[in-house]
Amino acid sequence: xxxxxxxxxxxxxxxxYAVKDLSLAVHEEEIFGLLGPNGAGKTTLISMxxxxxxxxxxxxxxxGLDFQRHKNELKQHIGIVPQDYALYPSxxxxxxxxxxxxxxxxxxxxxQERILSGLKTLGLHEFAHKRIRTFxxxxxxxxxxxxxxxxxxxxxxxxxPTVGVDVQSKSAILEHLKHLxxxxxxxxxxxxxxNEAEHFCTRVAIIDHGKIVCKGQPKDLVVEQxxxxxxxxxxxxxxxxxxRDYA
Amino acid sequence: MxxxxxxxxxxxxxLIRDWGGLAILFLMPLVLLIVITLVQDSTxxxxxxxxxxxxxxxxxxxxxxxxxxxxxxxxxxxxxxKKTSETEAIELVQKGDYQLAIIIPKGLSTDLDKKVTTNxxxxxxxxxLREEKDTISKTLKIEPKEIRLYFDxxxxxxxxxxxxxxxxxxxxxxxxxxxxNAFQEQLTDDASEIIxxxxxxxxxxxxxxxxxxxxxxxxxxxxxxxxxxxxIFFIILPLSINMIKEKNQGTFIxxxxxxxxxxxxxxxxxxxxxxxxxxxxxxxxxxxxxxxPSLGLPQLDVRDKLPLLYITAFFAGLAAIGLGLLIGTIAKxxxxxxxxxxxxxxxxxxxxxxxxxxxxxxxTMQLLSNISPMNWGLNxxxxxxxRNAGVSEIIPEISLLLGFFVLCTLIxxxxxxxxxxx
Numbered sequence: 001x002x003x004x005x006x007x008x009x010x011x012x013x014x015x016x017y018a019v020k021d022l023s024l025a026v027h028e029e030e031i032f033g034l035l036g037p038n039g040a041g042k043t044t045l046i047s048m049x050x051x052x053x054x055x056x057x058x059x060x061x062x063x064g065l066d067f068q069r070h071k072n073e074l075k076q077h078i079g080i081v082p083q084d085y086a087l088y089p090s091x092x093x094x095x096x097x098x099x100x101x102x103x104x105x106x107x108x109x110x111x112q113e114r115i116l117s118g119l120k121t122l123g124l125h126e127f128a129h130k131r132i133r134t135f136x137x138x139x140x141x142x143x144x145x146x147x148x149x150x151x152x153x154x155x156x157x158x159x160x161p162t163v164g165v166d167v168q169s170k171s172a173i174l175e176h177l178k179h180l181x182x183x184x185x186x187x188x189x190x191x192x193x194x195n196e197a198e199h200f201c202t203r204v205a206i207i208d209h210g211k212i213v214c215k216g217q218p219k220d221l222v223v224e225q226x227x228x229x230x231x232x233x234x235x236x237x238x239x240x241x242x243x244r245d246y247a
Numbered sequence: 248m249x250x251x252x253x254x255x256x257x258x259x260x261x262l263i264r265d266w267g268g269l270a271i272l273f274l275m276p277l278v279l280l281i282v283i284t285l286v287q288d289s290t291x292x293x294x295x296x297x298x299x300x301x302x303x304x305x306x307x308x309x310x311x312x313x314x315x316x317x318x319x320x321x322x323x324x325x326x327x328x329k330k331t332s333e334t335e336a337i338e339l340v341q342k343g344d345y346q347l348a349i350i351i352p353k354g355l356s357t358d359l360d361k362k363v364t365t366n367x368x369x370x371x372x373x374x375x376l377r378e379e380k381d382t383i384s385k386t387l388k389i390e391p392k393e394i395r396l397y398f399d400x401x402x403x404x405x406x407x408x409x410x411x412x413x414x415x416x417x418x419x420x421x422x423x424x425x426x427x428n429a430f431q432e433q434l435t436d437d438a439s440e441i442i443x444x445x446x447x448x449x450x451x452x453x454x455x456x457x458x459x460x461x462x463x464x465x466x467x468x469x470x471x472x473x474x475x476x477x478x479i480f481f482i483i484l485p486l487s488i489n490m491i492k493e494k495n496q497g498t499f500i501x502x503x504x505x506x507x508x509x510x511x512x513x514x515x516x517x518x519x520x521x522x523x524x525x526x527x528x529x530x531x532x533x534x535x536x537x538x539x540p541s542l543g544l545p546q547l548d549v550r551d552k553l554p555l556l557y558i559t560a561f562f563a564g565l566a567a568i569g570l571g572l573l574i575g576t577i578a579k580x581x582x583x584x585x586x587x588x589x590x591x592x593x594x595x596x597x598x599x600x601x602x603x604x605x606x607x608x609x610x611t612m613q614l615l616s617n618i619s620p621m622n623w624g625l626n627x628x629x630x631x632x633x634r635n636a637g638v639s640e641i642i643p644e645i646s647l648l649l650g651f652f653v654l655c656t657l658i659x660x661x662x663x664x665x666x667x668x669x
Binding site for chain 2: 050051052072075076078080082084085086087088089090091095098099100102103104105107131147148
């Protein structure tokens with residue numbers, strides 16, 4: 001279980017909080033969607049939960065481990081699929097996965113098996129020894145995912161894992177995530193694809209201006225929102241139609 | 248330890264996959280070494296071998312000008328081109344066609360003869376060996392003569408000095424010979440009788456303390472350590488760029504979410520780039536030993552020095568890598584790290600005595616040179632290459648280089664931890 005209490009983040013020199021007094025509980029084996037317009041605070045929240053950003057205030061724990069006291073132990077239990085590919089273009093898929101897997105302390109036959117299994121499941125087995133720079137966007141996204149789950153994390157954070165990929169790659173990624181979830185992995189993911197989130201997530205939270213606007217099961221949110229027939233309409237009703245351009 | 252080895256292997260793969268970068272990494276330092284040594288060696292040989300054309304306007308046409316011409320021709324470093332007009336010679340130098348024009352004034356030989364004869368006569372009179380001459384001869388006033396040297400304004404000071412010293416020495420010799428001849432003529436009528444031995448009585452020999460009496464360090468012995476060190480420190484550039492690339496690719500972000508320390512990540516880079524430094528160093532030694540002789544350069548003498556040379560290169564490489572890790576950690580873009588790293592290496596080289604020896608620097612710069620790791624490295628290399636030093640003599644320098652590496656890496660790790668503290 002992930003317990004977030006009064007978590008806030010204000011960037012240096014910023015006039016406003018990116019995340020403000022956010023409290024949330026995500027249960028084990030959930031697929032939890034963090035939805036929100038650009039600049040709402042989704043990536044900031046995920047970055048804090050994955051030990052990339054220091055919160056300004058507040059705390060959180062994952063499976064009972066407090067982030068401040070058990071930072072290194074926590075890293076062993078979580079996986080992060082960043083928005084960027086975060087791979088070495090001149091290394092092959094296998095070499096990338098071998099390196100990142102080793103950094104989780106995996107080695108030998110066990111690591112090799114996990115790499116080959118991941119590649120096979122996501123349809124990249126025959127490209128194992130091709131360099132990443134030759135891969136399409138969808139292939140890179142799938143390698144990005146495998147690199148984050150080699151150590152079989154209890155919690156997986158995904159920051160827009162299906163952005164810029166074709167329908168086939170998106171389907172393969174989501175299928176695999178569902179498979180991981182069935183095996184016990186808690187998934188927290190951010191996305192702008194509301195239709196995808198509506199069908200993929202067990203629960204979602206809509207965030208705006210660093211705060212949770214509403215949360216619940218997608219179908220419940222649709223029912224609760226007057227005149228809404230899908231999650232996108234709920235989203236627009238809750239966050240408004242004003243453009244969110246900022247620099 | 249497993250993570251360190253895997254990190255090292257990853258760095259190795261990244262390095263060998265970039266053929267262009269690899270070629271630059273190994274070839275450019277070699278090209279630098281060859282070019283600099285060739286250029287410096289030719290400067291070194293200027294006086295001996297290279298013929299520099301200079302203009303000579305002989306308005307004297309006497310024994311002195313003939314002697315000057317002969318001396319210049321014998322020097323083998325200058326090619327004398329005779330001109331009849333001083334104005335034409337000045338114009339040619341002004342245009343930069345020639346480095347130098349020497350104008351020998353009219354009547355130099357006859358006036359020098361007159362002057363010397365008058366002085367010799369005066370001396371002989373004092374000794375009572377001659378009758379007193381008439382007062383007209385005694386009071387004859389001979390104006391001093393001036394050999395005019397016109398230099399191209401672009402001529403380097405070192406060349407000017409060497410020419411001026413050469414002419415000065417030549418004139419002194421001619422004057423002394425003229426004086427000896429005047430005495431000879433006055434003291435004997437027999438031209439075959441040699442009264443004075445005009446050969447130089449005092450000569451000098453160059454000896455390197457502690458070395459074989461016949462051993463004199465050549466330009467290669469000086470250039471290889473200096474420029475090898477310079478090239479070793481240029482590892483800062485590819486290393487810092489490698490780190491910036493990782494930041495841009497997002498792989499550093501992924502590593503930050505993994506249970507691996509920054510020191511381990513840096514350790515992998517240190518090991519592989521240290522190997523690169525040592526390969527670079529080996530190639531440079533091979534160039535000095537085997538290629539230089541075929542290019543007409545003196546051969547690099549590494550006899551009995553190899554272990555100490557590699558120890559010095561190892562620690563110099565560590566110091567350079569430490570600096571590269573620090574720059575790579577702090578810099579946010581290649582636009583920051585590359586120009587800063589390159590300029591810093593040149594500044595450290597200048598301070599370290601690679602361009603100009605430390606002992607000729609102003610006292611403030613001499614003090615500052617003590618903080619340049621390149622100065623420590625260069626001193627260690629000179630100790631081994633030129634002063635036949637043992638391990639104990641280079642311990643202070645290699646300790647400083649090691650300390651510099653530790654300090655830079657420590658600052659890099661602390662900066663990273665502070666910056667990314669969660």
